[in-house]
Amino acid sequence: MSALLEIENLHVQFRLPQGLTELVTRKPRRIVKAVNDVSLTLKQGETLGLVGESGCGKTTLSRAMLGLIEIAAGRVRFDGDDVFNRRRTEQLALRRRAQMVFQDPYASLNPKLTVGQTLAEVFKVHRLCPLHQVPTRVAELMERVGLSPELEDRRPGELSGGQCQRVGIARALAVNPELLVADESVSALDVSIQAQILNLFLKLQQEMGLTMVFIAHDLGVVWHLCQTIAVMYLGRIVEIGDAEAIFRTPKHPYTQALIGAIPQMQADAALNANLLAGEPPSPLYLPSGCAFHPRCPHAMEVCRSGAPPVSHNTRLVKVSCHLYDKEKR
Amino acid sequence: MTAKVLEVEDLVVTIHTASGVLTAIDGVSFELHEGEVLGLVGESGSGKTLTGRAILRLLPSRRMAIQRGAIRLNGEDITKFDETRMRRVRGRSVGMIFQNPTSHLDPVMTVGSQIAESIRFYEGLPRKESLVRAAELLRQVDIPDPAVRLSSFPHEFSGGMRQRVMIAAALACRPKILIADEPTTALDVTVQAQILRLLLGLRERRGLSIILVTHDLGVVAQTCDTVAVMYAGRLLERAPKRNLLRGTLHPYTMGLIASQPGKGKPREELPSIFGQQPSLSDLPEGCRFHPRCDYSEAQCRAAVPPLEEVDVNHQTACRRWRELAKQKILGAA
Numbered sequence: 001m002s003a004l005l006e007i008e009n010l011h012v013q014f015r016l017p018q019g020l021t022e023l024v025t026r027k028p029r030r031i032v033k034a035v036n037d038v039s040l041t042l043k044q045g046e047t048l049g050l051v052g053e054s055g056c057g058k059t060t061l062s063r064a065m066l067g068l069i070e071i072a073a074g075r076v077r078f079d080g081d082d083v084f085n086r087r088r089t090e091q092l093a094l095r096r097r098a099q100m101v102f103q104d105p106y107a108s109l110n111p112k113l114t115v116g117q118t119l120a121e122v123f124k125v126h127r128l129c130p131l132h133q134v135p136t137r138v139a140e141l142m143e144r145v146g147l148s149p150e151l152e153d154r155r156p157g158e159l160s161g162g163q164c165q166r167v168g169i170a171r172a173l174a175v176n177p178e179l180l181v182a183d184e185s186v187s188a189l190d191v192s193i194q195a196q197i198l199n200l201f202l203k204l205q206q207e208m209g210l211t212m213v214f215i216a217h218d219l220g221v222v223w224h225l226c227q228t229i230a231v232m233y234l235g236r237i238v239e240i241g242d243a244e245a246i247f248r249t250p251k252h253p254y255t256q257a258l259i260g261a262i263p264q265m266q267a268d269a270a271l272n273a274n275l276l277a278g279e280p281p282s283p284l285y286l287p288s289g290c291a292f293h294p295r296c297p298h299a300m301e302v303c304r305s306g307a308p309p310v311s312h313n314t315r316l317v318k319v320s321c322h323l324y325d326k327e328k329r
Numbered sequence: 330m331t332a333k334v335l336e337v338e339d340l341v342v343t344i345h346t347a348s349g350v351l352t353a354i355d356g357v358s359f360e361l362h363e364g365e366v367l368g369l370v371g372e373s374g375s376g377k378t379l380t381g382r383a384i385l386r387l388l389p390s391r392r393m394a395i396q397r398g399a400i401r402l403n404g405e406d407i408t409k410f411d412e413t414r415m416r417r418v419r420g421r422s423v424g425m426i427f428q429n430p431t432s433h434l435d436p437v438m439t440v441g442s443q444i445a446e447s448i449r450f451y452e453g454l455p456r457k458e459s460l461v462r463a464a465e466l467l468r469q470v471d472i473p474d475p476a477v478r479l480s481s482f483p484h485e486f487s488g489g490m491r492q493r494v495m496i497a498a499a500l501a502c503r504p505k506i507l508i509a510d511e512p513t514t515a516l517d518v519t520v521q522a523q524i525l526r527l528l529l530g531l532r533e534r535r536g537l538s539i540i541l542v543t544h545d546l547g548v549v550a551q552t553c554d555t556v557a558v559m560y561a562g563r564l565l566e567r568a569p570k571r572n573l574l575r576g577t578l579h580p581y582t583m584g585l586i587a588s589q590p591g592k593g594k595p596r597e598e599l600p601s602i603f604g605q606q607p608s609l610s611d612l613p614e615g616c617r618f619h620p621r622c623d624y625s626e627a628q629c630r631a632a633v634p635p636l637e638e639v640d641v642n643h644q645t646a647c648r649r650w651r652e653l654a655k656q657k658i659l660g661a662a
Contacts, residue, residue, distance in 0.1 A: 053517040054488075160605055161373075190372035190544060195588035195601035202598060217517060220547075220591025224599065243595070261518040263547025265589055267574040271526050271551050276519045279487050 004179060004211050005042040005065060010035055010074035012060050016284075032283050034060040036235035038074075042228075044178075047205060047212040049226030049243065051219055051258065053280050057235040058215045062181045065213065066098050067091070078179070096126055099172035103184035105164030109156040115142070115167050116152035122174035137174075145170040145200060162193035169200065173208075180204075181213045186221060194221070201225060219262050223247055231255045234283055234291040241317030251319040253296050290322065298323055334505055334538050335361040335384070335423075340398035342376075342383050344390070344609070351609040353379055353393065355562045358636070361506065364532060366539045368553035368570070370546065370585075374606055375559040381508045381542045385419055386410075402506075420451045424499030428511035430491035434483040434498075440467075441479030444498045451502045466497040469534075470527060489520035493527065500531065507531075510542045525552050546589055550574055555642070558582050561606055561617040564636060568643040576661030578645040581618045583659060616646070624649055624658070 012035035018027070034057045042048055050058045063069045065076060067083035076083040078098060086094065102108035109118060119138045123129055129137055139149060145166045156164055165185060172180055182201070186194045198221065204210050216222050222229060223243060230240040231254065239252040250256045257276040263269070278295050281287060287294050293303040302322050303309075309322050342354040354376045361367050371377040382388055384400055386407070399406045407418055419425075427433045435443055444466055445459035454462065460479060467475035470493040483491055492512060499507060509528065513521035529552060531537050541553060549556055549570065556573045558566045558581065566579040577583050584602040593599075604621045607613055616634050619625035626649065634648045647653070654660035 053519060162605060190606075191546070191585055191588050192372060192602040193605065195590070195599040196603070198590060199598050199601055202596060205596075218590075219518070220589065224590035224595050227596075257519060261522040262591070263518075263521075263545065263551050265547050265550045265574065265586065265592070267550070267571045269547075269550040271522060271529065275522050275526065277523075279489050279517075279520055 002044055003041045004044045004046075004079055006075075006077040007038060007040050007065065008075045008077075010038045010061070010064060010076060011072040012057070012064050012069065013072040030284060033235055033286060034283060035064060035071075036286075038235075038237055040230060040237065040240060042179075042211060042213065045205075045209050045211055046228060047214060047226045049222035049229045050213060050215045050232060051217065051222055051229060052232035053258075054217065055234075055280055055283060056232040057283070058232055059183055061232070062100070062183055062213055062215055066100055066181060067094065068100075092126065096128075096175045097177055098179040098181070099175060099177040101165075101168050101172050101180065101182040101185045103187060105161055105168055105188065106156055108168055109164060111156050114153050114155055115147070115159070118167060119170055119174060122171055126175055128175065141170045141174055144173065146196075160193075161189055162196065165189060165193075165197055166200070169197075169204075173204070176208070177210070179211045179213070181215075183215045184217070185214075187216065187218065198225060219247075219259060231258065234280060234286060236291065236320065238292065238321070239317060239319045241319075245316045251317060251324065252292075252321050253298050253323070254292050257295075290320075331363040331365070333360050334363050334403060335540075336399075336401040337380075337384065338399045338401070340380065340383060340400065341396040342379060342388065343394055343396045345392045345394075346610075348610065352396075353562050353609060354383065356398075357559070357562075357564045358398075359557050359564065359567060361538050361540060363505075363538055364536050365555060366529070366532060366541055366553045368549040368556040369540055369542045369559065370544065370549055370556055371559035372544060372606055374561075374609075376562040377542045377544075377559050378510050380559070381425070381510050381540060384508060384540070385423055385425055386415055387419075387425070417451070420447050420504070421502045422504050423506040423508060424502075424504040425508040426492070426495045426499050426510065426512050428514050430488070430495040431483065433495060434491060436483055439480050439482055440486070440494050444494070444501050447498065447501045463497070463501070466501060467494070469500075469531070470494070470497045472497075489516055489524060492516065492524055496524075496527065496531070500535075500537075503535070505536070506538045506540070508540045508542070511544070512541070513548065514543070514545070521548070528552070546574075546586060547591075558585070561612060562609065563617055564646065565618065566645045566647075567636070568640075568645075572640065572643050576659070578639055578643065578650045578654060578659050579647045580622050580624050580653070580659065584621075616648070624653060 014032045014034055016030045018029055038061060052058050064071050116138055119141055120134050123134045123137055147166050186197050189197060214225055226243050229243045229246045230237050233254050239255045250259050276295055289305050290303040293299040300322060309320050338358045340354055340357045344351045344353050357380055369377045369380060383395055395408055400408050402422055441460055441463050444463035448454055448459040448462050464475040464479055467478060472478055472493055513524050528539060532539060553570050556568060556570050557564055560581055566582050587600040590599060602621050613620050615630040615632055619629040628648050634646045636644045636646045638644050650659055
């Protein structure tokens with residue numbers, strides 16, 4: 001299997017607006033390092049789950065994957081071609097192959113367009129078929145994501161959350177993409193509806209061989225859907241690899257805490273005693289050394305200082321943590 | 330069994346709309362005992378939040394009204410109280426916290442004065458002493474440097490810390506009951522676990538009874554003693570947590586538990602409940618769940634199933650629970 005998406009040493013930074021006092025005192029602009037030296041490869045047909053607490057840079061990374069935001073350094077290649085530095089026509093060509101589904105099903109749809117119009121727009125913009133075929137293609141698409149035909153004339157305001165999310169998915173699938181990035185696409189939905197949408201994603205994966213990046217803060221969802229998991233903390237990937245291996249034996253202390261905090265649905269479940277203290281610090285003031293060390297139960301002297309540790313390969317999983325320094329090969 | 334602190338009986342809440350009167354909560358009854366954590370579970374629109382608010386008579390709109398039923402707080406029916414007496418109930422007897430602390434804290438008031446405000450109002454303590462109490466409350470909800478943080482504004486706190494502030498404010502006048510409406514839904518799992526632990530700790534220390542409104546069965550499994558499942562304004566099942574998770578006696582609860590990802594085999598189809606919850610203006614006849622239920626029969630469509638006592642403290646509103654339990658579809662495996 002070949003690599004569909006390659007990310008090398010990606011950095012994304014946001015410059016904060018300056019206040020008047022900062023301008024007068026000529027303080028340097030503050031910079032948020034949202035994504036910090038991230039490298040990963042996504043194979044054709046693979047499903048990657050991106051997890052982490054809010055503010056860890058998952059959404060920023062996913063947007064950079066599709067060339068939707070400016071990057072500070074690094075490279076993102078889709079099927080061998082750079083995602084950035086593209087002309088408009090090339091940009092459109094990329095959009096035909098890589099699509100995104102957003103978190104908020106209402107906010108990502110135009111409230112004034114009917115479902116039919118929203119979906120027809122894609123066919124027209126990308127000139128995917130002759131105009132007279134558009135209605136049939138829209139009908140096919142709606143059937144594929146499980147929307148009943150009579151919804152075609154409805155506007156988003158008249159739809160339920162689950163139905164809106166299906167429209168968002170249908171819109172992304174209209175171009176028959178190879179890569180689908182789903183940013184928290186089931187978080188806003190009720191459990192029974194969430195299960196329906198997850199099943200839809202599974203079906204699409206199997207039927208179309210879709211490569212997917214699935215961002216979620218719900219680890220149960222990621223466990224169910226993904227083969228590979230990348231755990232992010234403050235802009236860095238701290239652990240990445242086989243989903244089964246990471247869930248069974250998480251290596252990084254952060255991953256351990258994250259998995260320990262998932263509410264277990266057993267009759268005798270009790271709250272996990274080993275809770276992570278505190279909340280993630282602001283990415284404006286990244287801690288020195290390993291960014292996780294202030295919250296880490298195993299923090300050592302070496303974690304506080306020096307450059308953040310490099311990844312060490314265990315067989316299926318790469319982890320960035322000093323605890324595994326000895327296993328260095 | 331410990332003392333009953335709250336009893337809701339046959340609660341009916343209606344909404345007046347241009348097209349007629351809708352029934353948002355239809356005959357809900359439950360009770361809360363001292364030191365108990367009751368989980369009120371359901372999907373959005375099931376009426377779980379509205380039930381929580383109805384207990385404090387804080388219905389979100391003037392078009393809504395408690396049509397029928399009794400809410401007994403230590404034996405007294407508070408639906409009969411006037412507004413003055415209700416104000417005392419809200420602060421001193423029952424506290425409430427919400428999903429989104431940012432929109433329920435005053436952004437232009439320091440955290441200290443927000444907490445102290447209710448202490449001054451209800452207990453008539455002078456400003457200085459009320460601030461001392463506020464600092465003590467912040468300490469109890471594990472906010473570092475409480476004396477310093479008194480003069481911080483809500484925007485200077487993170488999401489989890491704001492939720493702690495709201496808990497401190499709700500508990501300022503030592504209510505015996507806390508209604509927590511999705512208190513951890515907007516938080517990360519790691520912070521969610523911290524807040525849940527804090528709530529359970531407060532229950533231990535203060536003998537607090539908690540009504541936890543949530544859609545997350547995982548949270549219920551970790552924290553609740555009893556669970557009440559709501560659907561389209563009705564109570565479908567009520568049971569001790571263990572009974573409910575080990576052997577639910579309602580097909581809807583069964584579907585909810587099964588559709589939770591994180592069990593079974595990855596990348597296999599999740600069992601899901603087809604369709605969606607009906608809208609209040611278009612409710613089905615009989616059992617409200619029957620159009621989505623795999624086991625519905627003519628009798629389910631014909632009449633509303635009553636909430637039947639099946640075991641100690643276990644009630645279900647399914648007419649077919651006996652048959653389904655015999656066929657090993659429902660109940661303990």
